[in-house]
Structures are given as C-alpha cells and as structure tokens.
Amino acid sequence: MARIVSLFKSSPLNDFLIPFRKAQNQWVARYIIIVFALIVRSAVGIGPYSGEATPPMYGDFEAQRHWMEITNHLPISEWYFYDLQYWGLDYPPLTAYHSWLMGKLGSFIDPSWFALNTSRGLETADLKSYLRITALIAELAIYIPAVQMFTRWMGRYYRKVTTIDQTIISAAILYQPVLIIIDHGHFQYNSVMLGLSLLAVVHLLYDNYCLAAILYVLSFSFKQMGLYYAPIFFFYMLSACTWSSDTHSFDLQRLISIGLCVIVTLGVQIAPFLIFGGLGQPQQILIRMFPFDRGLFEDKVANFWCATNIVIKYKKLFTSEQLKAMSLALTLLGILPSSLVIFFNRRKELIAWCLASCSMAFYLFSFQVHEKTILLPWMPIVLLLNEVDPDVISMVCWFCNVALFSMWPLLKRDNLIIQYFVLGVLSNWLMGNLSWIRRFLRMIKLPVKYRDLATPVLPHNWFWSLVIVTSYLAASALHIADAFVQPPRSLPHIWIIGNVVLSFGCFMLFWLWCNYKIFVMCTTPESKLKTN
C-alpha cells in the first residue's frame, strides 16, 4: 500500500501540483516543474554576476570566459601555463575540455567574445546571455534529471511514496536557492560537478558500479572539490567488493573492473596533455589544482579554522606545515565515522547521509575552503528531503537557509541582494515553511484559505527548535545590523565575522546531528526502518 505523504500537504508546492495527480497527467507535472525551474533560473540570470564592471580582475564570470578564450586559442600544452596571474586555469582537465567546447560553440556566434588577450574583461549583454544559457543547459542536461532519478528510486524502493509526491519532493530540491544563485547569479558550472556525482549515486543505487565509478571520476575531474565525496564512494565500492551480495565472498572481478574504469577515465583525460605536452603536464595540473601554499583559509568562511581564528591566531602560533598537519588530522577524524559506517554497513539509504557527513567534515576542517564550497555538503543534504520525516525535513530546511545565509557576504559583493531574498523566500514558501503567516493574513481578512498546518517548521525536539529559532533571530539581527548600522571603525568586518561564527555554529551542530542520525540508523535493523 502506497504511503501518502502528508508532509507537504498544506504547502503551496502541493497546491500547485495536486491538479496533476491523476495518473495520466503525472508526467505533465514532472515537466512543469522543470520548465518553471528554468524560468526561475533565467530570471535570476538577468541579474548581475560576480565581478561585474570591476576591472582589472573582474570575477568568476570573467574566469570562466577567460578559460574559454585560452583553451580555444592556445595549444593544449600551454593551457595550464599561460599567464597564471590572470585567472590561470586551476580546475581539472574536464573543465578545460568543457571550456573549449563552449568557446568553440560561442565563437560560431561571435568570435570576438573569445579573442585571445583582446577579449579580457569583455562584458557585452550578448556574451552574458550566451554564458547564462550554457550554464542553464548544463544544469538541464545533468543535474535536473539526476535529481528526478534519485527521488524516483527513493520513492519507489525505499520510502514508498506516490508518484506525485516524488514530483513534489524533486521540486522542493530543484527550487533550493543555494545552487541557483551560485550557478546562475554568481556564475559557475557547479551543477555539472554536483550532477555527475549525483548520477554516480543513482547508479550505485541501481548497482551499476562501473558506470558509477566513471561518472564520479568525471565529476571530480570537472572540479576537484568533488573529491570531498571520495571516501564514501571509495568505501561503498570497496564494501561492495568485499561483501558482494552475488558471490558472498570477496569479488575480485568487480574490484578490478571498477579500478580499470577509474584508471581509463582518468587516462583518457590526461592523454592529450601527455601526448602534446610531455610528462611535465600532470605535475603542473596537480600544482594548479591543489594550491597548498595559499594558506589555511583566504577569505572569511564559516569553517572551524576561520571561526576559531578569532580567539586563536593560528597563523601566528603555528607554521604552515604544522597547520597542514593539524587540518589533515582533524579532517581525517571528521570523515572517519561516515566512512566506517558505509564500509561496514553498506545500505543504500545511508549513502546520502554519509555523503553529507563526510563532505561537511571536509568543509569544516580541511584546508583552503571557500564559502561556495558549502554546495558540496548542501547537495547530499537536500537529498535527505526524500526521508519522508518531518523532523528531518525541518532540519534540512534549516541547514539550507543557513547555507544561503553563510554566502551573504559573497552575494552582497556580487550585488545579488534582490535575488538572495527572493529565492530564500521562494523556496521556504514553496515548501510550506511560511504557512504560519497565513494565520495572520486570515485575521486581516485577506482571501486566504486556512487549513491545518501539516508542515512543521520546527522539529519536535525542543532543543533543536530552540537552536533553529535562535539562529533565525540572530541571522535576522545580523541582516538588520548589516543594512542599517555602520560597523565600528576598529572592527570593519564585524557583521561578516558574526555571519561566519553563526553559520559555523549551525553547521557544526548540524554535522553532529547528522552523525547522530547515521549512528541511530545503522543500529536500527533495516526491516524496522522501512516500516517506520
């Protein structure tokens, strides 16, 4: 008997999609949410991007455009060497190939967009539209289908929810603001990396290990940040080889085929560099990808090192080598629980949880973290919406809001203020988190139908409710202070530091909660979990 989700019952998302719940119309709903997701993204894309009109260095938008320029005009051997001071290529080869392709296609429209050296800092409206559309197509092709496939699997085999509810859940995931605002506002191609990882997860769910391995390798060779998921993928596949369900013994054949897939996928990508550039190329690529000499952290970011740096001045107390060792040790400690759990207790519903915990540990403790890196833990965490559990959903919503809030300094610099607030309100409202406002609207006789508030804004646990309410109040206070109060001259970054500390506290608590949930889940027998 199919369970009927009552979680989103009074949410606007439910109101919009329920007219399509007849069996013959359900496919329409799936496409409707995609088209509206595209409309929202294209509307965000009309706004500004990072580094708009800020010469001489501009921002990430210019970096992406610049890579299209150099990959199109230089031989492959120079890609990772050319003028490194001006946005030198520092992403893995797949990004380089992607840039080459986008540059080629764009040159059919207007070659001047990517002319070598003369096109630096070019900011025409048409160029902007072109790059925006490429980001949109990348997301449409990779990330959006991956989300739908994941929710379909979870709905069908794990939580047994109806098709229309699966659509509602995937809509809740697709309208989350963090990725929208970074990819289509700030401008990057994170959806490619995240989407490939998510596709790899989907193939793990369907037991296609080789395909999963290939997709995951492609994911981190698009953006090295994808390696935050590596321990979970590694231990999951290792576990699948150690305790194979087919042979009930060590499955060497599977191990070898997975290994071959990884090596071949990497080899194919590196080969052009080796052939045309010689043996020095891989080393240069690695140096560019992992700039360990850039220090513990650069900007203000809501992780352990930056937040505690307020009291303990790490950079004065320790040498760079010591700091590296410390961060390595803490990171390893942080990823240990999730890795062990997924190795010894390989269950498909745990994948998202372990990915969340593992990548969060990287975000909190590792070296050289950027505020946009929160996207990595964010992706598996929004997948937790598939746990049709009101407490989990309210925690996930809380995390998403804090994640968006943690990027406020960055977005404010990009002038994406309107987009920040609109998308924040939109996603929360769609999921019914703002339904309590209806009560007040009804009091002043606005045409609002009152129905029971089935969607809990807060979890049942009083401690977490207190934490969530406090953090929201503090975040609002920081926003108000940021808008109206001039910071004292001695502490010009006080509001940003407040943002960092608050977000770090929330992330840390969320990470602990996540590990606790993993512990509870792996100690509960599987049969009991399913009937729950």
Added chain:
Amino acid sequence: MESIQKPHGHADSSPYNFSLWNIWVASTLLKILLFPTYHSTDFDVHRNWLSITKLLPLKDWYFENTSQWTLDYPPFFAYFEWFLSRLVPPLVAADGCIKLTAQDGEYGYLTVIFQRSTVIASEILLFLALQWLIDTSSSLKEKKRNFVIACSISLSPGFFIIDHIHFQYNGFLFSFLVLSLVNAKLGNYVSCAFWFAVLLCFKHIFLYMAPAFFVYLLSVYCIKHRRFSTKDGILANLKLFLFDTVIWSHLFQLGAVVIAVFAVALGPFIYYGSMPQLLKRLFPFSRGLTHAYWAPNFWALYSFIDRVLIQLAKRIPGVEKFLCLFLKKSYPIDYSNANSLTRGIVGDVEFLFLPEIQPKHTFFLTLFYEMLSMIQLFINPTYQRFLGAVTYCAWTSFLFGWHVHEKAALLMIIPFTFCVVQDRKLLPSFQTLTAASYVSLFPLLFGSAEWLFKALITFVWVVVFQTSFNEVCHFSTTRTRRVVALDRLNIIYVFLLIPMCAIIQMIDIESRNFPSLQKLGFASLMTYSVYCAFGIVTSWNSFSWLYFLDDSVWEEKKAI
C-alpha cells in the same frame, strides 16, 4: 476527481484551493526577479508623468511639454500618477525619479525599483477582482472554470512582458475591466457601467469596447423585450412600443453614474478651461497607419502584399505595367522611396501599388463591423453574447484600427478568456489568437537577456492553459459543423511559431558574422508580424462565423 464531482462539495474539502494567493505570491516573487531587466522608453514616460503631477499644479498637466513624453492619458491616470508621486520617498526623488528634463531622464536603480514596485502593488487590484470572480461562482464546476480563467489572466505572459519588463500599468487597468465584466455577470448593471466609465477615464483605448457596453446595458437594463401580439391591434402595440419600451428610471440611473464619473474626471480640467488641450493630447491623428514594427493586424497583411507586388514588379518584366493598369497608377512607378527594405523603419508607410489608407477608412471599417455585431447583441442581450461582443469590438478595432500597437492585443484576449469557456468551439480560435498575439510581443524585448525568459513563459502558458481550458470548457450542445481538419491546421499553426522564433533568432545571432544577413533585419520583423497577423485574422474569421451564425454558443448556459 471524486470530491469535485460531489454536487455540493464544500470548497475546502476539495483538493483544489481556489485561492489566487499562491499564484500571487509566486508570480510576485518572479516579477521582483525581473527588476533588473530592460525597460523601454515607456518607463521614462511614466517617470516624467510622476514628475509632472508632483511638480506642477493640475491646470498645467496637459500643457507641460518640456519633455517629449507629454501626458496623453485621461485624467484618472493622471490622478493615479499624482497619488504615486506622493509616495515617492525623498531618496528616490533625489535619484532622478522626480525631475522635468528635455532629455531622457537620468535615474538610477532606486527609481527602477520604485516604479517597478508600483506596478506590482497596483496589480494587486487585478488579483482581487479575479478572486471576486471566483468567489461569486454559483457552482463548484463554475468555480473551477472561473479559477482557470483567473489563473490564465493573472499569469498571462502579456502582463509579464508588457508590464513587468517593458513597463506599463496594464494589470492595474484591466482590473477595472474585470470588475465591470463580473458586475455584468452578477446583474449589477449600474456597477458595471460605473467601472467601465472609470476604466475609460483611465485609458481611452477602451473606447473601442464602448459600443458593446452601451448597447448591452441599454438593451438588458433599460428596454423591455416583449412580443407584440396582433390581437391588440396596431395602435395599442404602437402605443406600448412608444411609451412603455424604455425603462426610464434605469436609463437615468446609468446616465447619472456615467456622467458623475466623467464629471469627477474632467471637472477640474473644464474648470481651468484646459479641455481642448486635453482632447488634443488624447486623440492625436498625426501618426502613421502602422508602427515601425507592424502590429499583427490587417494592415500588416496589406503592407506585406504591397511589398510582394513591388518585388514582383521589379523582377518580372510586364508585371509592373499590368499592375499599373489594373490598379490605376501612373506608369512607370517611382521606386526611389521604396528601394530599401528598411523603409518600414520610418514611421509612415506609403503604398506603391495598393491604394493609400486614410484614417477615415480605418474608422469606417471598424465602425461597420462593430455595428454589425451590435444588432444581435441588441436583440438578444445575454451575458454570453455580451462577452462575445466586447471581444469582437476589441478585435475588429485591433485589426482595422489606425496606428495600432501590438500591446493592444490584451484588449481582446482578456474578454475572450471570459467567454471561451462557454463552448469548446471557441477554443481553436482562442488558442491561435493568444499564441499569435503573445509571440507578436517578442520584438518588444529585442535584447538577448530576456529572450529565454519570454520564450519559456509564453511556451509554458500556452501549454498549460491549452490543456486546462480543454478540460473545463463546455462541450458543444449542438452537432458541430466545423471541419476537424481546420482544428488540426490550427495546432500546426501554433507549433510552427516555435521554429519561426528559433530561425529568426538564429538569423539575428548570425547577422553579426555575415553582413548579408544584416539586410534581413526588417524582413525578420516583417515575418513576425505577417505570420502572427495571419493567425489573428484567420482566428477572427472563425470567431465571426461563430458569433454571427452559431446561436447555441451564445445562449444562457444552464448552471451545471
């Protein structure tokens, strides 16, 4: 569907939530995201009007001509701008929002935010009016129908494109039309007249619909429809006809309301003696027949035929001579001002072969068709017929009017949305009309930034409301004589709009690389207007057919 089919199912128990609240929140959030989009000179026009009403006394409003964007809307709109100008915060006023200059206004992002917010805020009235339409439905089925109408109007890509990107206050203005139509539906004829008079004092383009309102209110409210029997003798009948046909009290009520509204609107200007100036501003006849970009109406086709004849005459020997004989032109034709394809960009279009069109021609054509439709409305004044007549009036004036702008397409789409649910036979022409008119708005936003947005929003609107109207329309009660193939053609027409837009966009994109394509700039605009005009004219034909010949569509429907 189970709860829907319950005859007296309580609205709250149905899975549908017949509230526009969600639609309003979602669309408003989307509209806020559109703040940074391109805005047309209309933005500066309205900014200038804010400045005029803020800085000058009322008697000078219609005389002020520092800027080229003089006030040329009726008084209520000027009062509206006056009200808005009171709300301008000092910060925004200093930003360049309130300033009378001869040049284009120099304003910052604050002004944009302020003016765009006023559009969003004033549009709330439209949502309230539509919610009222839903709430006054008599049955659950009708409620569902009205809900679809309300959603399709409030989410119309027309409002997104014209109001929230291009910049105008149509959503606000159309709320008065909706109020007026809903009042007519409920039988509140005095309120109907009141709201329509208010609407006229906001924007006089709605005068095109006035005959339908006038005849309907006169016939349904002020005249007793009765059968004359021969038994009573001619004299008695004549007496009845002369002295007991008109319900004078009703006529006076209507007249008083309308005159009162106009008095409030025009009174101050009559007092200051600026009426002649006001009328001069409202009805300028100095403009050309068509705009630079031809609105997709009859004259677009007419101009297109002239273009084709020119090309034929130039390329095929002998054709010119024949045409000159046939069309009574002097031979040889002077091509000097017809030579370039860019000729259309200059406002005035001169026809080389076809006869020149004067304002009076367009006026008589419009009047002829409008009067023709009034006959049946007068004889049989049902609410359904009235909606049809309003649509018909707006449509003919769009097709044959002088200096029509493509934005005026909303004028016929909104009343048509009200009457399309009456019968499924109307659906094909509704689909063609809406798809063609919304696509014809695309050239308004010529930049590449908004291209994806306008295309997606129009596409999804057409798909969603095509299916929703299909579900809620009344089935035809009589056997239909329409040919099925025509409906199929209609769908093909709508789908061909997609490749048309795509190809024109590709040509536009590639024209920067290939100079030969640059010459096609005007040709691509012409393709838009001619193809859309073709759809609008053919759907007008099928609408006219139904209006004049199929009475079953316009009968009072039993409430189901």
